[in-house]
Amino acid sequence: MSCDRLGLWLDSSEGREPLPSELGAHVDACPDCRGLQIAYDRSVGLIGKASATVPMALVPRPDVLNGMVRTRARRQAASRVAKFMLPVAALLAVALWLATGFDPPAEGVLADRRDGALETTPALQVREGQAVESGDREAVISDPGTGRVNLAPRTRVRVQAWTASAASFLLEDGRLTAQVEHRSPGQSFEVHTEYAIVRVTGTRFDVVHHPGIETVVTVEQGEVQVFAASGPLIARLPAGGSLTVTAPGPGSSAPVRGFPAGLDVPPAPVRGPDLASLGVRPAAIGRFPRRASSVRGPIGEDERVTRALQLMEAGRAEEAVALLSGAAASDTPEHGRRFAALGDAQWLAGRHEEAQRAYELALAQWQGRAPEGLYLDLAVLLDDRLGRPVDAGAVWRRYLQTWPQGRYVGRALRELADLEEAAGRPDAARELRARLLADSPRSPEAADAYARLGRDLLDLPDPDPAARWFEARLDDPDRDVAEAALVGLMRVRMAQDRWDDMQALGLEHARRFDRGTRKDEVRRMLDTLPTREAGR
Amino acid sequence: MLSDVEVVGRCRRGDPAAWAELYRRHAPTTARFLYRLVGHGGDIDDLVQQVFVELVASLDRFRADARFTTWLYGITAHVACDRLRGDALWHRRNRDYGEWCVLARDDSPDPADGALARAILEAASNVLGAMDVKLRVVWVMNELEGLDSDQIGKALGIPATTVRVRLFRARRELRDELVAAGFDRATLGPVIRIGVQARGA
Numbered sequence: 158m159s160c161d162r163l164g165l166w167l168d169s170s171e172g173r174e175p176l177p178s179e180l181g182a183h184v185d186a187c188p189d190c191r192g193l194q195i196a197y198d199r200s201v202g203l204i205g206k207a208s209a210t211v212p213m214a215l216v217p218r219p220d221v222l223n224g225m226v227r228t229r230a231r232r233q234a235a236s237r238v239a240k241f242m243l244p245v246a247a248l249l250a251v252a253l254w255l256a257t258g259f260d261p262p263a264e265g266v267l268a269d270r271r272d273g274a275l276e277t278t279p280a281l282q283v284r285e286g287q288a289v290e291s292g293d294r295e296a297v298i299s300d301p302g303t304g305r306v307n308l309a310p311r312t313r314v315r316v317q318a319w320t321a322s323a324a325s326f327l328l329e330d331g332r333l334t335a336q337v338e339h340r341s342p343g344q345s346f347e348v349h350t351e352y353a354i355v356r357v358t359g360t361r362f363d364v365v366h367h368p369g370i371e372t373v374v375t376v377e378q379g380e381v382q383v384f385a386a387s388g389p390l391i392a393r394l395p396a397g398g399s400l401t402v403t404a405p406g407p408g409s410s411a412p413v414r415g416f417p418a419g420l421d422v423p424p425a426p427v428r429g430p431d432l433a434s435l436g437v438r439p440a441a442i443g444r445f446p447r448r449a450s451s452v453r454g455p456i457g458e459d460e461r462v463t464r465a466l467q468l469m470e471a472g473r474a475e476e477a478v479a480l481l482s483g484a485a486a487s488d489t490p491e492h493g494r495r496f497a498a499l500g501d502a503q504w505l506a507g508r509h510e511e512a513q514r515a516y517e518l519a520l521a522q523w524q525g526r527a528p529e530g531l532y533l534d535l536a537v538l539l540d541d542r543l544g545r546p547v548d549a550g551a552v553w554r555r556y557l558q559t560w561p562q563g564r565y566v567g568r569a570l571r572e573l574a575d576l577e578e579a580a581g582r583p584d585a586a587r588e589l590r591a592r593l594l595a596d597s598p599r600s601p602e603a604a605d606a607y608a609r610l611g612r613d614l615l616d617l618p619d620p621d622p623a624a625r626w627f628e629a630r631l632d633d634p635d636r637d638v639a640e641a642a643l644v645g646l647m648r649v650r651m652a653q654d655r656w657d658d659m660q661a662l663g664l665e666h667a668r669r670f671d672r673g674t675r676k677d678e679v680r681r682m683l684d685t686l687p688t689r690e691a692g693r
Numbered sequence: 694m695l696s697d698v699e700v701v702g703r704c705r706r707g708d709p710a711a712w713a714e715l716y717r718r719h720a721p722t723t724a725r726f727l728y729r730l731v732g733h734g735g736d737i738d739d740l741v742q743q744v745f746v747e748l749v750a751s752l753d754r755f756r757a758d759a760r761f762t763t764w765l766y767g768i769t770a771h772v773a774c775d776r777l778r779g780d781a782l783w784h785r786r787n788r789d790y791g792e793w794c795v796l797a798r799d800d801s802p803d804p805a806d807g808a809l810a811r812a813i814l815e816a817a818s819n820v821l822g823a824m825d826v827k828l829r830v831v832w833v834m835n836e837l838e839g840l841d842s843d844q845i846g847k848a849l850g851i852p853a854t855t856v857r858v859r860l861f862r863a864r865r866e867l868r869d870e871l872v873a874a875g876f877d878r879a880t881l882g883p884v885i886r887i888g889v890q891a892r893g894a
Contacts, residue, residue, distance in 0.1 A: 164868055199813055
């Protein structure tokens with residue numbers, strides 16, 4: 158293909174615009190451009206057609222929606238009543254929707270997998286001895302007399318018992334949340350993991366198991382008993398309590414306490430066997446006060462963070478959050494890394510405000526010189542996700558104080574300059590761009606800052622300062638800066654009505670910057686030539 | 694019929710029927726947009742639910758002077774991007790993009806042309822699948838959903854100039870692939886023949 162006129166137009170138009178008449182005539186006559194137009198339009202048309210119909214029914218699924226709304230409601234428990242009312246209204250809407258003619262999702266559909274386990278769909282029916290693995294979505298096992306068990310995505314359990322008198326699950330990996338009907342004497346409900354057994358009498362609780370690392374038990378309502386896998390009772394956890402049972406190891410030598418919610422004083426040690434030898438340590442999850450800083454389990458910070466990163470890569474961000482949430486502030490870089498990873502996991506889980514707090518904590522832990530990327534992440538989070546560009550600017554200022562020679566200096570100064578401009582302070586914006594050029598002349602942002610400063614000079618009545626500005630960098634070793642200088646000089650010549658000079662610079666641009674980033678700008682300027690010359 | 698803004702107002706006041714109406718109106722468009730962003734492997738129904746839950750949580754931030762659909766596009770794009778970035782199956786999902794070609798209806802009377810259409814769709818799907826998600830979002834919003842750069846900028850919370858730059862880069866990737874694969878020549882066959890006949894006549 159030798160002619161690129163249509164390609165250039167595609168690069169510079171909005172799309173959906175009709176071809177300019179001159180270009181249309183050219184395309185009709187030029188096989189290169191005609192072929193490209195047909196191929197491009199056809200590919201857009203084919204993709205549009207093939208993706209126009211979504212191959213599935215769009216029924217609001219109450220289990221998914223309910224789960225998500227509940228999670229959000231928990232996170233926003235401290236928020237205003239109005240915020241709480243909206244999810245409730247949404248649930249009512251779903252109920253109304255379903256009541257007016259939509260069927261609930263099919264129940265009890267199981268699909269064979271080659272490893273013998275079963276992939277689940279919502280409202281699963283199971284039998285004893287069955288291995289169950291949730292796929293990409295949450296699965297639910299429920300029985301009116303026993304309760305409801307939710308399996309988070311990619312959770313693996315084995316059903317050991319599922320009868321009127323006994324329900325028992327072996328949680329091999331992942332998260333299981335259970336809401337259990339009150340159990341009569343003789344009835345039991347148990348969740349087993351590699352390290353612990355959780356036994357309840359009627360409650361709502363949550364168990365997360367990370368193979369080779371730990372089991373975390375959190376109680377929302379009622380009470381659960383937690384036993385070591387070897388049998389002895391570890392603790393009775395009341396509502397709001399949380400306990401982490403780790404793999405037995407040499408590190409678990411500190412005294413162990415349970416964490417009932419709502420206690421203002423450190424609780425009494427849990428009675429029972431030698432807990433340290435069982436690998437038990439408390440977790441500081443959610444609203445629980447900081448008490449675990451002196452207690453070290455067998456898992457090091459590095460291993461925890463590494464495992465969390467693996468979970469994130471596997472799309473299990475919520476589990477990564479749970480794994481990392483036990484960190485207590487202790488002003489060490491180790492905890493800084495952990496909070497930074499926690500922020501990453503919360504971001505991935507869509508908990509943007511919590512992620513912001515985690516990043517702030519991470520910055521505090523490092524005491525002064527946190528890694529550069531942490532500032533970048535926090536600033537992007539604030540700007541892109543939380544819509545708080547001014548706060549993002551404050552982060553960039555902290556970054557500049559901490560890392561005056563850092564690799565994101567150019568980016569920080571550019572963002573701050575844009576903020577100043579948006580706030581109607583062009584002088585401050587100019588000052589920051591000048592600083593960008595001085596402090597970070599080889600950054601990717603330098604060429605843009607250079608061009609913007611030159612354009613500001615073009616606003617002056619006298620074009621000579623702008624001409625001098627651009628002429629000075631025509632042969633800059635940085636190709637982007639040199640291209641910006643050449644294109645800026647074209648603008649100056651255009652303002653001076655020196656059309657021949659502008660055209661010559663356009664030709665020079667085509668020769669020197671065949672694949673330049675400002676090609677479209679040059680094309681638009683050259684397109685004005687015939688009009689101008691006709692007017693002369 | 695009530696406007697979207699009026700329905701949203703009722704939702705804010707906690708009217709369940711208004712929520713159902715909002716879902717009925719916008720779930721299909723949301724699903725189609727998600728489908729175009731994440732391809733076949735993307736749990737579209739899950740994502741649609743998630744979009745509406747996000748909508749529930751952020752409804753207070755919706756301003757009546759903005760178009761509701763633009764705002765919903767923004768939420769949907771963010772949900773899709775979050776899913777794609779955090780997804781270990783990213784590469785598999787990219788591959789799933791190519792599956793669109795099997796859905797392409799061969800409605801051309803010329804079998805060779807139908808085969809060419811499938812080949813073009815496959816190539817274009819592969820380019821989109823491998824494309825940076827930021828570029829893909831903008832390309833889909835512009836070329837397939839018909840939004841202009843100002844609307845896209847408002848939806849995504851980025852300047853319109855940034856939208857245009859991303860759009861041009863996306864188009865260039867697609868254009869380069871079409872040219873590299875020779876489709877600009879392959880599609881010309883019938884056109885050239887017609888031209889020859891016309892000249893001969």
